[in-house]
Amino acid sequence: MPRPLNHDRPQDATIEIEAPGRLHMGFLDISGSIGRRFGSLGVGLEEIVTHIRLRAADRLEVFGPDAARARQAAEAITRSLGLELPAHIDILKAIPHHAGLGSGTQMALAVGTGLAALHQIDLSLEDIATTTRRGARSGIGIAAFRESGLILDGGRGPETLVPPVISRLQMPPAWRFLIILDPHHQGLHGTPEMNAFSLLPPFPEDDAARLCHRLLMEGLPAVMEHQLKDFGDVVSELQRAVGDHFAPAQGGRFASRDVADTLNFLEAEGAVGIGQSSWGPTGFCLVANEEHALALKASCEKALPQAQKLTISIGTPRRRGAIIKTQGALV
Numbered sequence: 001m002p003r004p005l006n007h008d009r010p011q012d013a014t015i016e017i018e019a020p021g022r023l024h025m026g027f028l029d030i031s032g033s034i035g036r037r038f039g040s041l042g043v044g045l046e047e048i049v050t051h052i053r054l055r056a057a058d059r060l061e062v063f064g065p066d067a068a069r070a071r072q073a074a075e076a077i078t079r080s081l082g083l084e085l086p087a088h089i090d091i092l093k094a095i096p097h098h099a100g101l102g103s104g105t106q107m108a109l110a111v112g113t114g115l116a117a118l119h120q121i122d123l124s125l126e127d128i129a130t131t132t133r134r135g136a137r138s139g140i141g142i143a144a145f146r147e148s149g150l151i152l153d154g155g156r157g158p159e160t161l162v163p164p165v166i167s168r169l170q171m172p173p174a175w176r177f178l179i180i181l182d183p184h185h186q187g188l189h190g191t192p193e194m195n196a197f198s199l200l201p202p203f204p205e206d207d208a209a210r211l212c213h214r215l216l217m218e219g220l221p222a223v224m225e226h227q228l229k230d231f232g233d234v235v236s237e238l239q240r241a242v243g244d245h246f247a248p249a250q251g252g253r254f255a256s257r258d259v260a261d262t263l264n265f266l267e268a269e270g271a272v273g274i275g276q277s278s279w280g281p282t283g284f285c286l287v288a289n290e291e292h293a294l295a296l297k298a299s300c301e302k303a304l305p306q307a308q309k310l311t312i313s314i315g316t317p318r319r320r321g322a323i324i325k326t327q328g329a330l331v
Contacts, residue, residue, distance in 0.1 A: 012328035019106035021048030024278040026238040029208035039155035042140030044148030044318035054114040057088035064091030073108040098186035100277035105141030108132035139163030148318040176293040177315035182256040196249035232272025239275030255280035258306040
């Protein structure tokens with residue numbers, strides 16, 4: 001049974017955490033032909049966030065959207081440490097559930113970070129992620145919580161606990177994503193997701209080599225030199241390869257037909273970097289600036305009947321990690 005903490009519990013402190021959603025833009029080597037599996041490209045988002053508030057309480061209390069998941073994370077950390085960590089947790093905003101935006105990872109990291117701050121426990125992000133079973137394949141969500149930016153992780157080797165970040169770049173500040181969310185579908189998760197990975201055929205080694213080559217020698221330099229189309233072309237190729245590989249498990253390159261049709265329209269209108277985040281159903285594309293994003297969003301909503309069933313929003317590449325604020329005194 002978890003034991004009480006030795007120090008006095010905090011009385012007046014309030015901890016607020018805003019954790020960023022992310023786009024997962026694809027795996028580089030799903031099968032790990034040279035010993036490291038996955039490897040991911042992704043980016044944190046400014047507008048899509050989980051926002052929680054914690055304060056002192058006599059027991060664990062969780063309220064708000066996605067409360068069950070937040071409680072699971074808190075209880076996993078409590079069991080791991082063998083300590084009582086009472087808190088009143090209000091979830092003010094939650095990233096949409098199983099949409100491919102990193103909702104589970106951001107909730108777990110926010111709750112773990114908040115409990116550690118409230119109770120003055122030395123608990124790293126890696127500790128929280130491992131305890132709550134986050135980052136099993138991709139390290140993008142953990143890296144987005146820490147610093148955000150455009151992130152490339154190195155995948156998982158035999159001894160990896162959390163996939164290491166091997167590149168983090170700031171995207172040009174004017175660039176914008178159009179994010180297409182289908183609220184009527186959910187991406188694969190849990191047992192079906194694990195089964196899908198186990199049943200997929202090996203990812204071709206030649207494809208993994210080509211994608212790594214293009215990303216390293218074209219995609220990342222294009223970000224540094226503000227070459228939108230060159231970067232977008234690499235993302236689109238990565239997405240086509242990964243989407244076709246996952247097609248048997250999700251019914252096609254995209255999990256949502258409406259999202260796929262909308263992305264086809266956007267590509268014809270000049271958007272680049274066409275893809276689906278993780279298992280979807282959220283799709284995305286990349287444009288040069290806010291004005292272009294607003295114009296394309298309006299064109300979609302006017303031209304496409306299915307757009308009325310979707311949520312189309314504009315996403316800014318995030319240049320900072322989670323925001324953590326403390327008010328009052330920790331005792």
